[in-house]
Amino acid sequence: MTATEYALRTDGLGKRYRRTWALRDCSLSVPTGRVTALVGPNGAGKSTFLRLAVGLLAPTTGSVEVLGESPATNTPQVLSRIGFLAQDHPLYKHFTVAELLRLGRSCNLRFDQGLAERRLAQLEIPLDRKAGALSGGQQAQVALALALAKRPDLLVLDEPMASLDPVARLEFLQALMGAVAADGMTVLFSSHVVPELERVCDHLIVLNHSRVTLAGDIDSLVDEHRLLVGPRTTADLDRAGTVVEATHSERHTTLLVRDGGLPAAPGWQSSPVGLEDLVLAYLRRPAGTEVAPTARTEVPA
Amino acid sequence: MFVFRIDSRSGVPPYLQLVHQVRQAVLLGFLKPGDRLPLIREVSEAVAINPNTVAKAYRQLEQEGLVTGRPGQGTFVNETPAATISPATYTSLQRGLEAWLGRARAAGLDEQALNALFTAALNQAKNENIA
Structure with a gap:
């Protein structure tokens, strides 16, 4: 891990879809080793920002730097250090959990299968079950276990708990915080549920009307x-x-x-x-x- | 093992909630000298809280002289925690507060009004300390 102060920096970052700006003039930094919340109403530009951050979108204006490099260059070295969990934690529903793990192992430069198996065993999620047959909370846990198995330096989560019930939300946060405490990675996640942020986050970015309106240590x-x-x-x-x-x-x-x-x-x-x-x-x-x-x-x- | 809890809606910052809980447990004798506080990682996972927040709470408790961190072993409650008050002082403060409550009730204040007045006075005192 590099000892830089910021895991992610953007300068004048903007993204336009046809004539509509989804994100404008966004200059901010996400401190290393911290848990940062990206908060804003629906349509504020949160998902766009996260997708730009992990290189799934190319910026219209400005630049992004993740772990000292540009994610848009798509080098496997940079991407192997970033974990990304998209909204609604998508999994291949017809794959069994074991098959998902195998896919993860085959597609990643580093993949700690033992870690993922231990997590899933702890949660009593059967490896031979098809992903589609798991509860929403279990699917979220499988997706998180897969993302954590990459042992990313930066983990980006887009509304990770939006579809979960209160018990599953708490279990998800417990797993996430346990992983942060054990590995010291940087986490950036978006949410529109404010009350539970204060316990898990120490840095905050508020997006509204496609712009950053507030950013800093909580x-x-x-x-x-x-x-x-x-x-x-x-x-x-x-x-x-x-x-x-x-x-x-x-x-x-x-x-x-x-x-x-x-x-x-x-x-x-x-x-x-x-x-x-x-x-x-x-x-x-x-x-x-x-x-x-x-x-x-x-x-x- | 000491168990923390976090109330997301209390408005009190989470690290302060942890500090208060340890302070109170020491004051009331639930935590005794030599007891080990749970590891930061254990607290993080158990109550789903940011490890930096737990570390901040432990640092503050250490500064207050309530606990001592021993590298590689954990954080332990001190022999004579600086923040404990003597039972006599505790009783006398409680008596004073009870007397004040009696006067406030006689003046017609209900519980909500009492709380509002107390909070206002507390904030006032805090601001004067800062200034």
Whole structure:
């Protein structure tokens, strides 16, 4: 493994399908050895970003660098270090689990079949069962075991838990976190379920309207934002810091601010804001709102 | 073996939840000096939590003098954890709080109002400490 600080970097990355931009002007870094969540509503560009990251799509503008190389060159050396689990964890449904493992072994430069077999045995998933006959949770576990058997330096997962029930979700996360703790790989996964992110992720990227609206370490993001509640005011809001969202009722005003000091005015109360409220506030911002300080300034199209 | 739990909806950062649980267990005697905390990998897999988060919690507990990490062996609860308070102090603080609760109830505050007031005061105190 290279000792670089970032497993993935993009610069001005964009992807256009005919006349529609699926992703625009995306410059960000995914730190090595961390678990990064990519959050955004449906259609925000998450899948496009992940597919660009693993070399399944070629960028329209800008560049991607994964583990120090471009994934678009498709060299087996780079690809062998990236694991990718597509949405709905697709498997060949008529293959037995054992056949899937054999396929994995044949198609990859490195493939730790023993590791995959131990994982599946632990989960009591029979190797002679056809993939299509397994439950959704088991299929997800098989797909994860196959991806982990590559012993990737970077594991990319697209909505890995979207179709799973709560028990299967927890089991999936347990397997994933166990693997991260054992191997120290970098994980990047997309999701639109915020509450369970905080326990598994330490870095966050929020995509909205095809752009990055927020990116950073979760702990610092939570520290940097405050919720201010006070008497109704519509003027001079920025005195309190960068206002992310302002809500007014008849008598009082609620502000979500970034990098804010305390409002000097009496009657104002400041409280910490949870990750979920923070993410929701950024997702509620309309398209074209000025981007957060960590992202690049936008260039008019 | 000590078992952690995580409440995703509590709004308290996960690493702090782990710190609080160890602190409380030591205070209440569920964790005794010399006890070994589970390995980071064990906690990660058991409660489906990021290993970096567990490491951060253990680091903080170490800084507070509650536990000591021994390379290759694990993390152990200290002989005289710095964060424990004497039973007398504990009782006296609890009495004070009970007296305050009595006054607040007499003034007509219900549980929700009590919580709101307490949280506001706590946040205020935190901000003053930072400033």
